[in-house]
Amino acid sequence: MKSLKIASILLLVSTLFLKFSSMIRDLVIANYFGTSYIVDAYNAAMIIPNAFILFMLTGMKDAFIPSYLRYEKEGKGKSHLTNIVKSTFFICLVISILGSIAAFFYFPASYPNFSKAAIDIGIYTAILYFLSLSLVGVNAVYEGVFDANSQYSFSVFSQTVVVLFTILSTILLQDVMGGYAIALGYLLGTLASFLIKVVYFKPKNLLLWKQKIDREEVKIFYKVFIPVGVTIMVGQINLTVNFFFAGSFGEGVISYLNYAFRLVSIPQAIFGVTVATIIYPLIVKALNDKNEERFKTGIEKGLTFMLMLLVPTLVIMSFYMKDIVQIAYERGAFDATSTLKTTDASYYYFGSVFFYSLQAILAKGFYSLGKGHVIMRIGLLSILLNVIFNLTFTKFLGYQGLALSMSVVGFFYTAIVFVMLNRLINGFHFRYLLKETTKILVASIPVMVAMYILKDIQALNDLHVLGRFTVVCLVGGLVYLISTFIFKVDGIMMVLRKRKR
Structure with a gap:
């Protein structure tokens, strides 16, 4: 139990570092590129x-760990x-080659309103990403081994390497290569991540x-893996559909939509990935031990912990x-107008982050x-529903309807x-879920009140934006910590009980 606790802390720290580096990227x-056609082409490609x-x-890890x-x-x-x-290397190599060839055809057809310069960036960005795929699958298998052995932080570290290479490539090569430097960094980072595993x-x-x-x-393995992988792809397919509309x-x-989505998704990426990654091996082992009650409880604890953080x-x-x-x-090419438009789109993504964070637990x-x-x-x-809702909401809200x-x-x-x-596992413990959800929601009300009060304090509003937000987070976190203790939220009480031991 102690080793799992240490592994969980290391995972949280490494995940925070991964998301921090992703934010820096x-x-x-x-x-460097603001919300220009370069970023539009890169995101679309x-x-x-x-x-x-x-x-x-992600799909490979989810299927490989229990296997x-x-x-x-x-x-x-x-x-x-x-x-x-x-087998995965050969399959990925074939997809890489076919995808690189297909990019010359599908990208111009998908975005006919783009300029020639944007289409060129899009085609070669797509090719560089497809070439990366030849090693991505292999990296995922080894990261699955790390997760299966509770070495979560090393798995996250190898993903962070890819992000860091993308950042360095963009900074060092953007003057020479422009938008192409971003995708090149991803390719080099994927290679570096693989070499680290070799060492x-x-x-x-x-x-x-x-x-x-x-x-x-x-x-036998791929019969299990393909449905898992396709499920993971669904989110990206829905984003692709949204970008076609956008x-x-x-x-x-x-660019507005992509920046907003990435920013709002940070809690999902930190809390969702962390909690889901920790509980997955535990519930798999519970099934292997034929302990259905421990399996069910593991999912319920994951859901309530997710709510408590989210x-x-x-x-x-x-x-x-x-x-x-x-x-x-x-800063730089990203001006105040871009901030307003990105902020506007961000609010509409809140539901996405909330529900998909819970879905990440259920999927396990x-x-x-x-x-x-x-x-x-x-x-x-959900892809069909997304198309229907896109057509409906954009009529009333414009591009914000896509979010x-x-x-x-x-x-x-x-x-x-x-x-x-719920049907597959013969029913959750609904009384427990309802009680904990209610306590978490009630415990969050004082945080909401505190935020409302802080908004009207002039001295706080006069601070630099970074200082203001730091104060807000500290106050909100402290209020919530006290509130969860008062209402005896299960997640907090479990932590306190373990510390007393």
């Missing part, structure tokens, strides 16, 4: 290859690892080099969203049960997933 891009990257990166743990229990973990690494394991221990691929074993609203709109964060963000956008982006339940195909069908339905569509789709997606999982 977005900050650097905003500084990377969305499709990034869907395949997420398919391999690897089963084989490891039988003493065949290294053999299984070898089969999946070799860590040592080449001779990386896999069983002479072992031939067991095709039957690979087929392209018709003129230059800068794709709700007050969104409350603070709702009052100070403009400050957050200013701190993150407003499906993957643990080997029911990835069920959640995949729900995900495919609102993501939030509404997130609600339906999560609600359906919750109902389906």
